Amino acid sequence: MVLTRAREPLELRDIPVPEPAPGQVRLRVLACGVCRTDLHVLDGELARPKLPLVPGHQIVGVADDGRRLGVPWLGWTDGTCRYCTSGRENLCDAARFTGYDVDGGYAEYAVADERYCFPIPDGYPDLQAAPLLCAGLIGYRSLRLAGDAERLGLYGFGASAHIVAQLARHQGRRLFGFVRRGDDAARAFALELGCEWAGTSDERPPEELDAAIVFAPAGELVPSALAALARGGTVVCAGIHMTDVPGFPYELLWGERVIRSVANLTRRDGEEFLALAPQVPIRTEIETFALEDANDALARLRSGDVRGAAVLRL
Numbered sequence: 001m002v003l004t005r006a007r008e009p010l011e012l013r014d015i016p017v018p019e020p021a022p023g024q025v026r027l028r029v030l031a032c033g034v035c036r037t038d039l040h041v042l043d044g045e046l047a048r049p050k051l052p053l054v055p056g057h058q059i060v061g062v063a064d065d066g067r068r069l070g071v072p073w074l075g076w077t078d079g080t081c082r083y084c085t086s087g088r089e090n091l092c093d094a095a096r097f098t099g100y101d102v103d104g105g106y107a108e109y110a111v112a113d114e115r116y117c118f119p120i121p122d123g124y125p126d127l128q129a130a131p132l133l134c135a136g137l138i139g140y141r142s143l144r145l146a147g148d149a150e151r152l153g154l155y156g157f158g159a160s161a162h163i164v165a166q167l168a169r170h171q172g173r174r175l176f177g178f179v180r181r182g183d184d185a186a187r188a189f190a191l192e193l194g195c196e197w198a199g200t201s202d203e204r205p206p207e208e209l210d211a212a213i214v215f216a217p218a219g220e221l222v223p224s225a226l227a228a229l230a231r232g233g234t235v236v237c238a239g240i241h242m243t244d245v246p247g248f249p250y251e252l253l254w255g256e257r258v259i260r261s262v263a264n265l266t267r268r269d270g271e272e273f274l275a276l277a278p279q280v281p282i283r284t285e286i287e288t289f290a291l292e293d294a295n296d297a298l299a300r301l302r303s304g305d306v307r308g309a310a311v312l313r314l
């Protein structure tokens, strides 16, 4: 499924099976998760995708030598810039991203730099493993950057939040879920996943929060989340794109509250998270779509209609 121009549907096309360059593996794709970032690419909100582009950066595939590997968003880094040499390859000046700078997994075959692939933990079926590779990984990084917050708010209860909730409960944190007004299904899902309270984003939780992770790409949630924080608390913005954050009184930030973003992932995040996932154990809820129905999957994700994560089945 190929993107040729922003704001147009993906096209089903026959393209040559990619040949791996030195250092790359070729994968027969088994499953590929659909991520909100893919929508931002399609909508032209991320400015410089390779075109034409095969999107998709939560790839589970089998390599030519039979290994089952996962390919995440971080596809390549230079290894030499000030970020790479200080343990922050997620911020690399020259990073290349899967399904953005290089073709991704909305296809029968993909190639990837082997150094950035992860072995998929045993016990995870292909389809259920796919959302671990971005929703899970970025969620894990977001949770880490939320510090040791005991009372954690999650804004937007999609693929990432449904994984983070399981991890956070496993760590003994208390959860508070925030969903769109009228989205009773999301509210029920949040409660099922261990939130002790679930409400709409303009509501105040019954207690102050020590941290909040904003998954929804809506800038107005940032001041709402700040207003729900205790002193010293952190708002973590987990998405790659967000609408403008509206102005707010300094009082909301006062008291050493922090707003920060999470950008991409490091390989270390991936190794840590994929080791942790089977211990929790994290179970992903998925809705599956055929490859040629990728546009439907994206439309469902856009409307907030997917319970858990959307995954393409190859």
Ligand SMILES: [Zn+2]
Pocket: 077, 078, 079, 080, 081, 082, 083, 084, 085, 089, 091, 092, 093, 094, 095
């Ligand atoms: Zn670098």
Ligand SMILES: [Zn+2]
Pocket: 035, 036, 037, 038, 057, 073, 134, 135
């Ligand atoms: Zn993603």
